[in-house]
Amino acid sequence: MENALDNVIEKWNKRPLIISGPCSAETEEQVLQTAQRLAATGKVDMLRAGIWKPRTRPGSFEGIGTKGLPWLQAAKKLTALPTAVEVATGKQVEDALHFDVDVLWIGARTTVNPFSVQEVADALRGVKVPVLIKNPINADLELWTGAVERVAKAGIERIGLIHRGFSAYGNTEYRNAPMWHLAIEMKRRNPDMLLINDPSHICGRRDILQEVAQEAIDLDFDGLMIESHIDPDNAWSDAKQQITPETLAALLDGIAWRK
Numbered sequence: 057m058e059n060a061l062d063n064v065i066e067k068w069n070k071r072p073l074i075i076s077g078p079c080s081a082e083t084e085e086q087v088l089q090t091a092q093r094l095a096a097t098g099k100v101d102m103l104r105a106g107i108w109k110p111r112t113r114p115g116s117f118e119g120i121g122t123k124g125l126p127w128l129q130a131a132k133k134l135t136a137l138p139t140a141v142e143v144a145t146g147k148q149v150e151d152a153l154h155f156d157v158d159v160l161w162i163g164a165r166t167t168v169n170p171f172s173v174q175e176v177a178d179a180l181r182g183v184k185v186p187v188l189i190k191n192p193i194n195a196d197l198e199l200w201t202g203a204v205e206r207v208a209k210a211g212i213e214r215i216g217l218i219h220r221g222f223s224a225y226g227n228t229e230y231r232n233a234p235m236w237h238l239a240i241e242m243k244r245r246n247p248d249m250l251l252i253n254d255p256s257h258i259c260g261r262r263d264i265l266q267e268v269a270q271e272a273i274d275l276d277f278d279g280l281m282i283e284s285h286i287d288p289d290n291a292w293s294d295a296k297q298q299i300t301p302e303t304l305a306a307l308l309d310g311i312a313w314r315k
């Protein structure tokens with residue numbers, strides 16, 4: 057158990073830290089195949105997968121739920137990749153930890169709600185798990201900061217920030233406007249905190265992923281979280297923005313990393 061945490065901390069401290077995996081865990085086969093193909097690239101440090109999906113509108117796929125957690129456990133056993141899952145309630149924190157999820161993240165729709173963040177934070181008390189906190193969907197640094205403070209007050213030592221852009225009304229170039237200066241300001245306020253960029257949710261499409269990822273690296277971000285899927289076009293959520301593990305490897309190869 058202690059060794060498992062050491063392994064996660066080693067990854068957590070690696071630069072650049074690369075997290076990838078499907079928007080949603082769909083089937084056991086999909087999770088295992090994605091994990092194996094990501095591991096085979098040798099370029100990914102952590103496997104992400106949404107188990108509970110907070111969807112904007114009802115009627116879309118809302119996540120496979122607890123049933124998918126053993127799939128992530130199996131993927132970790134197969135590949136040695138630590139796993140990361142989004143949590144939005146105290147029960148989800150308990151369930152994820154019960155199935156040995158290594159890193160938890162708070163999603164953009166949860167960061168906006170202090171009651172929800174507090175509930176998650178309360179469930180984290182006494183636990184050593186690292187936690188990533190996505191920016192809220194609206195451009196409000198105080199809400200983002202408040203979520204960080206609630207999690208820190210619960211005793212979580214390793215907190216990271218994920219910049220996934222901010223929503224705007226109507227059709228825009230991006231699914232979520234990056235407003236890079238807000239992420240930079242958040243890093244200025246929290247210089248010791250990991251800052252990860254999530255180009256997938258900023259872009260909402262594949263063709264500009266590379267340039268957004270490059271921009272993040274040029275701005276000295278500590279890592280990237282990019283969604284990947286074995287069959288992106290048929291993904292059950294966020295199909296337009298996901299890429300195969302092999303396309304991810306090519307994208308990462310095309311980035312000019314900072315020395």
Ligand code: PEP
Pocket residue numbers: 079080106110162163164165190220257
């Ligand atoms: C996700 O990571 O799949 C997700 C739901 O992201 P966000 O919270 O950034 O919308």
Ligand code: MN
Pocket residue numbers: 079080283293294
């Ligand atoms: Mn997604």
